[in-house]
Amino acid sequence: MKSERKDRTKFFCQECGYESLKWIGHCPDCGKWNTFVEEVLPAHSTQAQAFISYDKPKPIKDIEVQENLRISTNMEEFDRVLGGGLVAGSVILIGGDPGIGKSTLLLQASNNLSQSKDGLVLYVSGEESSSQTKLRAERLRLSSENLYVLSETNLDVILDHISKLNPNAVVIDSIQTMFRSGLSSSPGSITQVRECTAQLMYLAKSKGIIVFIIGHVTKEGNLAGPKVLEHIVDTVLYFEGDEHRLYRVLRTTKNRFGSTNEIGIFEMRSNGLVQVGNPSQVFLSERPVGSPGSVVVATQEGDRPILVEVQALVTGSNFGMPQRRTTGVDYNRVSLLIAVLEKRAGLQVGGCDAFVNVAGGIKVDEPAADLGIIIAIASSFKDIPVEQGVVVLGEVGLSGEVRAVNYAERRIKESEKLGFKKCIVPNGNLKELQKFKGIEIVGVRMIQESIAECLKRG
Ligand SMILES: Nc1ncnc2c1ncn2[C@@H]1O[C@H](COP(=O)(O)OP(=O)(O)OP(=O)(O)O)[C@@H](O)[C@H]1O
Ligand SMILES: [Mg+2]
Structure with missing residues (x-):
């Protein structure tokens, strides 16, 4: 027994x-x-049963595909992240911290999808009653006739409704509240979450329905985190941003139908998420002019260059151990760059407290921002502002050399468009940048040169 x-x-x-x-x-x-x-554990594997298929092996050349596979959400930023729109029959997992705006984003996207030709979307909420979802839709001013709402947590009942309604897209908000009645573990447990996702996957593939699954990221481990589902679904998106700030960033970590480098930027307003078409302008809008420690860096996110402001504050340390804090840039990278700055440029910053921040709550994790971080720290340390209208890009090596970066041309084009007058670039990139006339391009080899070029007094 x-x-x-x-x-x-x-x-x-x-x-x-x-x-x-x-x-x-x-x-x-x-x-x-x-x-x-x-x-x-379930007495028998329902997952295995679900995937019994009556498809036969065929030569790949005989398989027909439909043209025009992409379906637009009517939100350019969302489509960009998906690799140019939705693919019929795909399963998309959207993860994110509580309250970040996952339900808002998907309710807006569902409304748009249901307004397209022959569109019919079912929004299943396991967290809110139908009237609460309606209240949100009213606040967001959404009123599509083909958007159906269901408040239910039993997946078998939901699947029954789906087969009767026959929608093109289904939203499951959230997977942690769903359960299958045959399983004795509680909703949100690994067994339930996996089984429910497998059923939804089968539904998507067999009927060509687009399925969005919302998953909460948890820290305590009480509910199954969306990590366990990542290998099952087609696309994994993360919706992130500081809850206290307006901007939200939608990122891909896995995409079977597109690149994983793209990001979508939204602003959270009382009437919903609004797309940010020109992120550089937004991130630079409150930039202090003539203040030491602030520098504009040209970063690249997927296909799109974005200019951001990197800020540094360097002060004398009151304790034996100097403090380092970073927001939006990698802590270890900043520590390394401080060491390079001390050893190669002779600035005695190693014993100082240093705080580095990317303004606007965005994260920058590419090496092309290295030179910007170095310049911001040097500017704050010397208390000399960076020359006005300057943009910086370049990777920094351990010898203090400035290394070439990719997409230099696109980054400079964006800087020129936003009215910047001078760009400090790695010498290795100079050749490909001859054609720019409206912006002065200065090539640098070492960090010392770059500091001298950016921090000219007067
Ligand atoms: N009346 C309002 N005015 C402005 N912003 C609001 C209003 N109501 C909600 N919000 C914004 O919407 C956010 C909540 O959005 P939403 O419910 O879509 O998040 P969620 O990620 O689905 O959260 P949960 O994890 O609780 O399901 C709030 O954090 C807030 O920023
Ligand atoms: Mg929600």
Whole structure:
């Protein structure tokens, strides 16, 4: 009797889905503590049954594909992240912190999709009642006749409604509230979340319905994080941004139908998410003029150049251990650049407190921002503002050399468009940048030269 029970339950890490026969405190796979929960396994694998298909093997040349596969959400920023629009029959997982705006984004996208020709969208909310969803739709001024709302958490009931309604797209808000009645584990457990997603995947592939799945990212490990679903679904998007700021960034971490480098930028207003068409202008709008420690850097996100302001504040340290804080840039990269600055340019910054921040809540994680960070720190340390109208780009090596970056031409085009007068670029990029007439291009080889070029007094 005892051994039978042992076979029917397992412990799962609620963060990454790692399975174990015994309870363990520390997950050997993802390294998180106290994330294991005992779950009763289904008596038979419903997942395997769901995928029994009557398709036959065919030569690839005989398989027909429909033309014009992409379906627009009517939100350019959203389409960009999806790789140019939605693909019929795909499953898209959207993860994000609580309250970041996942439901808002998908309600707006559903409304747009349902307004397209022959569009019919079912929005299933397991978290809010239909009237609460209606209240939100009123606030967002959405009123499509073909947008259906259902407040339900039993997936079998939902699948039944879907087969009757036959929509082109379904939104599941959120996967952690859904359950299948045949399974004894509670909603949000790894078993439930996996089974529900597998069912939705089958629905999408067999009927060509687009399925959006909302998943909460949790820190405590009480609910299954969307990480366990990443390998099942076609596209994984993360909606991020500081809850206290207006801007939200939609990022791809996996996409079977497009690039994963693209980002979409939105602004959260009382009437919903508004697309930010020209992000550079927004991120630079409150830039202090003539203030030390502030520099404009040309970064590249996917296909699009974005200018951002990097700020640094360097002060004398009151304690033995100098403090370093970063927001929007990698902490370790900043520590490394401070060491390079001290050793190669002779600035005694190593013993100072240094704070580096990217304005507007955006994250920059490409090496082309290195030179900008160096210049911002040097400018604050020397208390000399960076010359006006200057944009900086370049990767910095450990010898203090400035290395060439990719997409230099696009970055400079964007700077020129926004009225910048001078661009400090790696010498290695100079050749490809001969044609620019309206903006002065200065090539640099070492960080010392770049600092001298940017921090001219007077
Ligand atoms: N009346 C309002 N005016 C302005 N902004 C609002 C208003 N109501 C909600 N918001 C914004 O919408 C956000 C919540 O959006 P939403 O419910 O779509 O997030 P969510 O990611 O789905 O959250 P949850 O994880 O709780 O489901 C709030 O954080 C707030 O910024
Ligand atoms: Mg929500």
